[in-house]
């Protein structure tokens with residue numbers, strides 16, 4: 001079977017045809033994403049300590065948290081990142097992205113140190129961008145925001161550029177090494193490893209911050225900057241493998257594509273199926289990542305439990321998704337059914353958010369909460385495991401970096417807007433509520449469920465379009481022995 005595949009795809013064995021080589025490439029790429037996702041959430045469980053030691057109120061914390069996507073969305077950094085990726089290739093972009101993450105991470109770390117508090121830069125930051133804290137101020141800064149939060153936001157927005165650039169580069173890199181092989185499994189493993197990073201942080205970050213009862217928010221972030229540095233070294237090591245593969249591909253006559261031109265972006269923007277996938281992505285992810293920011297408090301309010309206890313309930317979400325995503329990736333590689341998986345992912349998400357909206361407040365049952373979280377974890381495996389490996393079936397390889405970047409950019413708009421929209425809806429539907437344990441989350445959860453409803457409609461349209469235009473979304477990534485034999489027979493005439 002392996003020989004048959006080789007005889008069709010390439011006359012000479014390439015580095016990526018060796019299992020050890022392509023899985024080593026994946027380890028290097030996935031480790032960098034693991035460290036990146038650790039950094040993304042390293043401060044998320046420390047909101048209380050940021051308030052008590054650095055004076056960050058919920059407003060300052062919210063602005064800091066939103067800053068990650070700011071440059072990507074409003075300065076179009078992600079679009080430039082896609083163009084850089086298609087023009088300069090995976091290894092250059094990976095190293096650049098890794099270096100940008102380290103630089104942003106270091107600034108974020110410095111902002112939380114005592115040396116910054118005693119520096120002249122702190123005074124400068126106090127005078128820097130002092131717009132009022134109102135709805136029309138979409139910057140991550142406002143008048144009276146602590147200087148440490150302002151500089152942290154600058155660091156986090158720079159980190160966010162590197163992180164999203166890494167995200168698209170890693171996807172492109174996986175396609176390069178795994179196309180025609182275990183591509184969805186590899187993407188599933190990469191995402192599972194990233195989810196583990198989130199799970200690790202929710203347990204590890206508070207433990208490190210309170211080590212020996214000496215509270216320090218800069219301690220966990222220092223450690224995670226160190227991890228980002230290891231991720232950058234991983235990207236550098238990867239680049240040697242990438243170079244070797246590319247040399248082989250060149251000498252083998254495998255890469256004969258026309259070089260990428262910026263004007264080619266019109267092929268992406270004019271593709272109906274691309275827009276369906278991009279909109280499905282923004283709708284689905286807007287009901288997941290922004291939900292993550294409110295999930296703990298929603299569980300507290302509905303179950304009457306502490307933040308720590310709610311965290312332990314929610315912890316099963318990234319963990320479950322990490323366990324299931326590679327299995328579903330493997331299923332997609334061998335059996336296909338990508339569009340169907342997207343539809344089921346949206347259906348499960350609607351059921352879960354409706355449960356949080358109506359059933360949980362009525363029953364206050366921990367069993368129901370756990371069941372819904374587990375179901376949401378399955379949904380969060382079905383959609384990512386099928387969405388990202390489907391993109392190469394819809395877009396020319398040469399445009400793939402830009403295509404991933406445009407999808408990420410559209411997705412980032414949702415990730416920027418929905419935490420704010422949900423916050424506003426929560427405030428509007430709970431007038432006069434002062435205790436953070438007393439919020440009614442029914443309407444915000446209905447907003448998330450509606451996003452799932454729209455994603456479901458797009459999933460159905462996508463499946464119908466696939467049946468009509470034969471994009472292959474329902475087909476496996478690894479060709480079956482039968483189809484290879486048929487191909488050989490037809491090639492032999």
Ligand SMILES: NCCCC[C@H](NC(=O)[C@@H](N)CC(=O)O)C(=O)O
Nearest residue numbers: 167168170171191384388408411415
């Ligand atoms: N190689 C990564 C594929 C995408 C994984 C996906 N991440 C995103 O969509 C990010 N843009 C999200 C973010 O901004 O944090 C995921 O499922 O995690």
